Amino acid sequence: MTSATLTEASSRPAAPQLSIGSIPLAVPVVLAPMAGITNTAFRRLCREYGAGLYVSEMITSRALVERTPESLRLIRHHESETTRSIQLYSVDPVTAGEAARFLVGEGLADHIDMNFGCPVPKVTRKGGGAALPWKLAHFRSIVEQTVKAAGDIPVTVKMRKGIDADHLTYLEAAKAAEGAGVSAIALHARTAADFYSGHADWSAIGTLKETITSVPVLGNGDIWSADDAVRMVAETGCDGIVVGRGCLGRPWLFGDLAAAFRGEQHKAMPSLGEVGDAFRRHAELLVDFFDGDELRGCRDIRKHVAWYFKGYPVGGELRARLASVESLQQLDDLLGELDRDEPYPGEAAEGQRGRAGTPKKPALPERWLDSRELSSVESADVAAAELHNSGG
Numbered sequence: 001m002t003s004a005t006l007t008e009a010s011s012r013p014a015a016p017q018l019s020i021g022s023i024p025l026a027v028p029v030v031l032a033p034m035a036g037i038t039n040t041a042f043r044r045l046c047r048e049y050g051a052g053l054y055v056s057e058m059i060t061s062r063a064l065v066e067r068t069p070e071s072l073r074l075i076r077h078h079e080s081e082t083t084r085s086i087q088l089y090s091v092d093p094v095t096a097g098e099a100a101r102f103l104v105g106e107g108l109a110d111h112i113d114m115n116f117g118c119p120v121p122k123v124t125r126k127g128g129g130a131a132l133p134w135k136l137a138h139f140r141s142i143v144e145q146t147v148k149a150a151g152d153i154p155v156t157v158k159m160r161k162g163i164d165a166d167h168l169t170y171l172e173a174a175k176a177a178e179g180a181g182v183s184a185i186a187l188h189a190r191t192a193a194d195f196y197s198g199h200a201d202w203s204a205i206g207t208l209k210e211t212i213t214s215v216p217v218l219g220n221g222d223i224w225s226a227d228d229a230v231r232m233v234a235e236t237g238c239d240g241i242v243v244g245r246g247c248l249g250r251p252w253l254f255g256d257l258a259a260a261f262r263g264e265q266h267k268a269m270p271s272l273g274e275v276g277d278a279f280r281r282h283a284e285l286l287v288d289f290f291d292g293d294e295l296r297g298c299r300d301i302r303k304h305v306a307w308y309f310k311g312y313p314v315g316g317e318l319r320a321r322l323a324s325v326e327s328l329q330q331l332d333d334l335l336g337e338l339d340r341d342e343p344y345p346g347e348a349a350e351g352q353r354g355r356a357g358t359p360k361k362p363a364l365p366e367r368w369l370d371s372r373e374l375s376s377v378e379s380a381d382v383a384a385a386e387l388h389n390s391g392g
């Protein structure tokens with residue numbers, strides 16, 4: 001991004017240094033794992049704009065233990081990814097430990113994150129994701145086995161506030177994770193019932209920070225700009241931030257975040273031509289990610305069209321053709337139709353990205369909320385929550 005796209009203003013106080021275990025971060029910023037999004041192509045693109053810890057999309061521990069081809073492909077890192085961060089999803093202590101042992105033994109990861117925040121009904125109705133910490137002892141066992149198997153590799157956990165407002169789990173689960181030896185705890189300040197609706201409850205992040213004192217606490221939820229990130233840290237006292245939907249179609253957000261946490265006021269304001277260049281670079285990296293399969297890479301970039309061109313005067317007909325692209329040459333031809341000099345549209349390109357949805361009653365196993373202990377019947381349901389596929 002050229003200097004013409006940036007504005008400079010007064011400086012900010014620099015953020016404190018953050019380390020995840022033995023891994024120092026230049027800025028206290030983590031890319032949230034997002035299924036189908038945070039593959040190595042997107043991680044590489046974001047790194048080209050900024051700094052931080054870039055986590056893979058979710059990998060199920062069962063699939064990894066069974067060495068499914070897709071899981072082995074998803075854990076591949078480009079040589080430029082000097083800190084290889086993988087998020088594991090697991091519902092079973094033994095499988096979680098085996099997956100971590102495999103990653104460490106094969107030298108495939110420098111950091112392991114654990115997913116206990118997924119609100120998707122197909123996961124929670126089997127007792128997985130954001131539903132699992134309700135069964136506190138079972139949650140603790142999964143984390144303990146992963147930390148033990150990981151050895152010197154730092155393990156972190158990402159969770160939500162709980163199932164709903166009446167069944168909050170984050171404080172007890174965080175204490176259990178802290179006791180199990182994790183290196184950091186990240187909180188998406190919504191419940192499973194909230195899904196992505198409304199506003200994240202940043203006060204819960206502040207409460208967690210007051211409760212957990214021996215490891216860093218990271219905040220997640222409604223970070224759409226560098227100003228939001230700085231404000232979250234100031235309001236909650238958290239040690240760093242995790243950004244998810246806010247970077248969709250905006251990899252340059254990581255440049256803004258890096259500058260903000262260095263104490264600089266800096267905002268990327270890309271022209272339409274520069275947005276097109278980033279979109280083209282993303283497609284190129286996706287083709288590389290799919291081992292040169294141009295059609296597959298171009299099909300994958302289609303879902304990013306609305307995010308990249310949000311707020312820009314790109315007509316519906318051209319957007320539709322971009323969302324049907326099948327080759328890089330076709331993409332180049334379509335991008336050639338853009339008015340490259342069209343300036344940054346301001347507020348129209350800002351704000352929320354991705355579907356917010358509405359609050360909904362979480363799908364849970366029958367009688368799941370009757371007890372904090374995992375019954376033998378529920379254990380079978382939970383086992384079914386860990387699908388063989390990864391990244392979804």
